[in-house]
Amino acid sequence: MSELATAATAGHTERSGSLWADAWRELYRNPVFVVASVVVLIVMSWAVFPTLWTSTGTDGGTCELVDSRLGPSSEHIFGTTFQGCDMYSHVINGARPSIIIAVLVTLATTLIGVALGVIAGFYGGWLDTVLSRITDVFLGLPFLLGALVFLALLGEQNIWTVSAVLVVLSWPPITRIMRGSVIQVKALDYVEAARALGASNMSIIFRHILPNSIAPVIVLATLYLGGFVSAEATLTFLGVGLQIPEISWGITVAQGQDYAIAGYPHLLIFPCAALIITVLAFIVMGDAMRDALDPRGR
Amino acid sequence: MGRYVLRRLLQFIPVLLGTMFLLHYLQTVSIQINGNPITALFGDRQPPPQTLAAITTAFGLDDPCLQQTGNPCLGMFLDRMSGYTQGDFGVDFNRQPITRLIADAAPVTVRLTIIAVLFESLVGILAGVVAGIRKNGFADNFIRLSTTLVISVPVFVLGVLVQIGSGLYVGVWLRDNGAPEWLSAAFSVTYQTDHPWASLLVPGVVLGAFSLGFIARLTRTSLIETLRADYVRTARAKGLSRRRVVGIHALRNSLIPVVTYIGIDLGALMGGALVTEGIFNIPGVGGLVFGSVAAGETPVIIAVVTMLTLVFLLASLLVDVLYAVLDPRIRYE
């Protein structure tokens, strides 16, 4: 495995400053990336400033049970939900948990993964052995089943516990890749040169190793963002994700699915479309970044 | 190679022990925090204390350490381990031996996984090759877009839509028009015991759909890179046909990362099948663990999840071995 991770990251490492500059130039000239970024920015604004988009406030507005499951109309352009709330408001407000979870978990896993990957890869020895075995334990846990076990233990299910569990299950691949990447960069001539010039470990790590080994992790992290949006929905569907009265896409989709087939398609279509487009945008961004950061793919 | 495999196998031991202890500890803490899972067996009724105590004792949940939050209950763990060494893996709350539960569930999930892996590899690699050799053409864009879309749709939505489409429309039509039984079974709504392979085809496709996208994209990228390699130019200079250049010289090199992914995915599929299994009513491993987690059946959770971890480890070992077979430059000492 570690051999594979090393091999998989091969070739990312020679360039540094110019790599990032080149990548950026490549990206902003890529129309697909630009469109995806705009979508992500819009969804982010739903999450951060929902009141810009809807007048019903962040709790989804007043819900009248007698208005349950109405189809789209001028008053409710996306129709109403099961509880008779405005679906449009739910779609906008539902972005918040998804985005918080996606961003939070991605940041945390990247930090943990990079830190542990650098420690294992740079120092090696017994530290590497112990860390690698611990990584194996968590890597081997099947994702969904692991999440089930952890969330069932916590008993309480909200944005923070779901995020925590996703972090626990998602750091190992990043650690793996980072470790491989670091091992490779460590062996390069300029690191040897820096060492020969008497640079401290810390300065070698931060000045030479990190900038040159982090590219594959950045790419994976972008793909993770989309993955966690999906994961929230799936965990909610399985009954161990977010709970009402929280408004989230996962809850709305899981609830809407039951009724979509029974003649209320708008209960599924609108929240699901929001979810799919967001995930799609994150994946497309990740793809474009990979292409940009890996000139061989051009 | 032999020594390498042996060394890797030895490394499994601490990982598996770690997994088992982790799960044990989680379950222990879970009981300490959430309470005795036996109480839930009686629903809203409060069972008489002696009934509750008797059942709690029968399932070994009467250890006083379960009352002390944070206590790792090492004694219970050691008992369990020594039980394992004697082939005793415990029972669930229905007193079914876990070995039997696994023996029932695992073959179904293995079949499902085989179908999913075959589907995602064959179709994924094919799509990746088509996209790769026509880079930026219509086929490439179409394949990239459709596979990304499939990745973006939550599996529980995709699964139900496919189930309705294939089961209620195609399947019923086939049966009404006198299609052979195995064929209509292939498009049945749920798993059918009489057709253990045919009725898993559609669920296998749903299960493999997610990875299919990754494999297609991985193959594409890898192939595009390989096609630029000097040895591909050499092959063309030798007057080989395009099919032979792509199919033999480039593909074999491109497949190395793809095989890596498929191998790792093998373990993930076995453990990740629970949503698909649920939708298609497949009595597999995912549903087994899912039910056990909800009920708090610790022995089932530990045994099955550890088994899945072992599958994952073996799959990654297999990948590394295969890696050396595919690429003669790699030597494991």
Next chain:
Amino acid sequence: MGRRTTRRLLVGLATIAMFATACSGSDDEASTDTDSGSDTASGGSFSLALGSDPSFLAPTAQCYESTCSQVLSMLYTGLLSIDPETNEQILGDAESIDSPDGKVWTVKLKPDLKFHNGEPVDADAYVRAWNYSAYGPNATQTGFFFSPVEGYDDVAPAEGDPTAKEMSGLKVVDDQTIEITLSEAFSQWPLVMSYTPAFAPLSQECEQDLEACNEKPIGTGPYMMDGAWQHNKSITVAKWDDYTGPNSASADGIEFRLYSDPKTAFRDWQAGEVDMLDTVDPSQVPQAQALAGERFLSVDSGSFNYLGIPFYVEELQNVDIRRALSMAIDRQTIVDQVLNGLATPASDVIAPFVTGSRDDACQYCEYDPEAAKTLFDEAGGIEDNTVEIWFNNDGGHEDWVQAVAEGWKNDLGLEYSLESQPFTPYLKTLEEEGVGGPYRLGWLPDYPSAENYLDPLYGEGSSNYGQWAGPEHDAFLATIEEADAEASAEAAVPIYQEAADIVLSDLPVFPLWYGQTSIVYAENLDNVVYDPLQQIKLGDVTVS
């Protein structure tokens, strides 16, 4: 599965208790139809979708949930059952059940009854089973059914090891006669014994090897196992030709198909893969009605759903607040919109199919937002103007709980917060008096008696999680005691109604609705009758 399975599971779990009661189902009309019924349209076979793999088939004493009791109702005749329409006792294996004083009961069995393997079903077979059930170390789930029997504490003491293996209250008088001595008079005892799994007989062969018997039970009923139990897949039973008992068996065979998700089962029914469903998911009810028409049935299940009130929460100690909250629940709209009509708004704390239930007993169950608001304001409202509602999040309750909360918000101007946990920690929280507001629970009786809707919920040592106490509670306990001591079940009914009135006035719980279950079946089936105790009378179903 997913969300649904979780629910199912929870239902599966929750049910167990609730549920169980069921049993009976099988016999019922037997007495009237006896032999003739089975002769007319016999033959054919059909399949029934069940919502989960049964927990146990043997020993039957481990069966305390609906799927196993549905299967066992085909495999066993039972001592007696209760006619769901008339509430009359229908005798099965028993020829008579009598008591002079409600304390000593004599059960006489019919002669020449046989197990499927040829063993005689005699007094020994019954007593053997009951002693096995009650014996503490056997850890059966229905052992507590025997707690009224004299000597139960010796075989299952609350503390320490049992001092006896058999209950002193059980006597085999002769092959056909059993004498049961209870520690106190209990008018409802015959109704208790109608829960077949807890009281079914045990063959010697089965006792020798319970594990083998669990895979292929040896019963006494009109159907016997056809092959072993295919766990998580199917159970098939076939008509037993030597059956002499009263229960009907129209079809030649029945296949129980095991599903993890009722929605999947419904699609399989749509595709014609399974003939009958014992549960239709609420979201599929409109579809089921459209597709099945007459072949869609929706019947009271006997379950009683309520919001319990924690008396240790100060704001809820005011009875007017409780009454106001109860009146501000629009039960009918919630039933229509959220539950798709699959429930009946509650008018009593006793479900309708039980003798003693009334349709106008609960005056605070009528939706009256204005009166509620007035009463609520007069009583001074609630501190912080916020109410917590507690529920378990793995049983599919979130939708209606939220609807109740929204109603309070709209009608009383109350803010709400929803607090949820999975079932096990939820029970622990209830037990530890940890909830901060009304909590949801449901009840399915163990046996069709008004008593079973009262004592287990509000009595001493019961599921009185809300710690209802005070003079009203004392009056309630006294009334129950009085009713229990009556010599006959019938005479006790009006007294139980008095007890119910105390509950409905003081409101330790808000009655919400009685559950309904729905079934659909295929065109080639007929004579599908549903028993409110959640059992389809499968023996009566005819196949064409």
Next chain:
Amino acid sequence: MSATQDIKPADTVGIGREASEKQSRKEAARSDALGFDPSAPLLEVEDLHVEFRTREGVAHAINGASFSLSEGETLGILGESGSGKSVTAQAIMGILDSPPAFVTGGQVRLRGVDLLTLPEESRRLVRADRVAMVFQDALSSLNPVFTVGHQLAEPFRIHRGYSKQEARKEAASLLDLVGIPAASGRVHDYPHQFSGGMRQRVMIAMALALDPDVLIADEPTTALDVTVQAQIMKLLADLQAERNMGLILITHDMGVVADVADKICVMYAGRIVERADVHSTYGNPAHPYTKALLESIPRVDLKGQQLATIEGLPPNLTRLPDGCSFEPRCSWARERCRVDDPPLYDVGAGRQSACHYYEEVLGS
């Protein structure tokens, strides 16, 4: 694969061989039917144009290259990297990556047949069979995941329809031919198990497999030690003499060309700027660029002096200047050079130079 073949019992070998032969013959095809005229000149390249269409614009990689080659003759193509040498070779072979590369004009005539107009399938038959190529970096040019035996046998199996055994026997004798010791044992080895020089020998063996009429060697010795370089060059020269092939030797190393080439083409910015026999060029270059190249070779007799270098960089091929491409770096450059692109002037004795002031250059 080879192993399974070897351990098959005798009778199954027969069957297997029959089947595999059938299969191979079906694939086998020869270039004989394409109408080559044995009396026509071996290879004539005329006014070849190649451009690369990229996102940054169209790069004019080759702008009207012409030269010819006859049997037993060695043509050296000289130039800096990026001057279009390798592109010319790949255009002749027909293995340019298209897109982005497109041949936009000219002819490549082999024995009178214009290869550029042949359909791809016929073109494929010419490769390796009539025209073969040796690449510069043998390690990356050999497929790492196949044995050298497999790779050597491929031309025989594809073009000649040999059975596996026959092809492998040929492969072994080829290895022997290029001087690899214990050849029959080494067919089972992978490229990474060979040393650099040995790998280049394998490349040469592969190119020679079908006894081609023209061999193109693209910097065959760049990656090798000097001593090995000489061995490889000698091997190439010997094989050429023995087989009377036409050899195109592409290199940036004037020293290598001097020893083996008969004629020389000097390329700059996609054009041939000087064409002559090797002695005249070395003795007295007719183009400033050639002159500059020669002066940049270290020479023992000039030890101690500053080595000459060519100032500046080659032009951007997407924006070639109107005038002479070499003008910005040329010490002879005048105003005319900036606007007037020089044609190939005949400088006598079969020599051409693309310089308006070749006479001055020759005279210097």
